[in-house]
Amino acid sequence: MVLCEDGECSVCLLPFSRMDRVPRVLHCRHTFCEPCLGTMSQARGGLLTVGCPLCRRVTCIGRGLSLQEALWVNSKLWEQIPEDVDEDEEEEEEEEEDVHVSSSSARARLKLPAFFRKFSLTKQHRERIVPGSNV
Numbered sequence: 001m002v003l004c005e006d007g008e009c010s011v012c013l014l015p016f017s018r019m020d021r022v023p024r025v026l027h028c029r030h031t032f033c034e035p036c037l038g039t040m041s042q043a044r045g046g047l048l049t050v051g052c053p054l055c056r057r058v059t060c061i062g063r064g065l066s067l068q069e070a071l072w073v074n075s076k077l078w079e080q081i082p083e084d085v086d087e088d089e090e091e092e093e094e095e096e097e098d099v100h101v102s103s104s105s106a107r108a109r110l111k112l113p114a115f116f117r118k119f120s121l122t123k124q125h126r127e128r129i130v131p132g133s134n135v
Contacts, residue, residue, distance in 0.1 A: 007080060009033040011040075011053060018081050024071040026050060028057040031074040037067050 008015045009023070009032050016023040021033035030052050032040075041050045041061075048061040048070075061070040 006077065009036055011036040016077055016081055018078070018083065022068075023074040023077040023081075024067065025074050026052050026057070026071065027059040028052045028055050030054050031077060034067060037071070041067060 009021065010030075011032055012035070014021060014033065016033055021035065023031045024034055024037055025031050026037075032053075037050055040053065041048050043049075046063050048065070048067070050059045050061070050067075051057075052059070059071075061067065
């Protein structure tokens with residue numbers, strides 16, 4: 001199941017760019033933009049870990065390495081990013097879609113796209129199938 005186009009991050013659904021939203025590959029071979037990877041990463045016992053939201057495999061990054069140093073750029077996607085994209089336009093789009101973080105929470109939160117908000121974690125009403133009915 002593909003949730004987005006190849007040219008955009010499947011977490012934030014924003015297009016990859018050569019400046020701010022560089023496509024980086026986790027060890028499971030799924031690709032996300034640097035800001036989303038930074039938000040999803042956690043420090044555990046001196047290691048930096050990133051859980052893949054698609055397959056749930058955990059990528060571990062060694063001590064002293066940053067995401068940029070440890071994770072490869074997806075060269076296939078990198079080559080598809082136009083070089084002449086006006087970065088000012090991207091910044092304006094990002095400002096409109098910025099995540100509002102409450103002052104009580106020091107950790108950044110991801111803004112879920114409307115697609116994911118349709119799904120609730122509560123138990124859904126189940127349809128009843130009545131034998132012998134032609135509905």
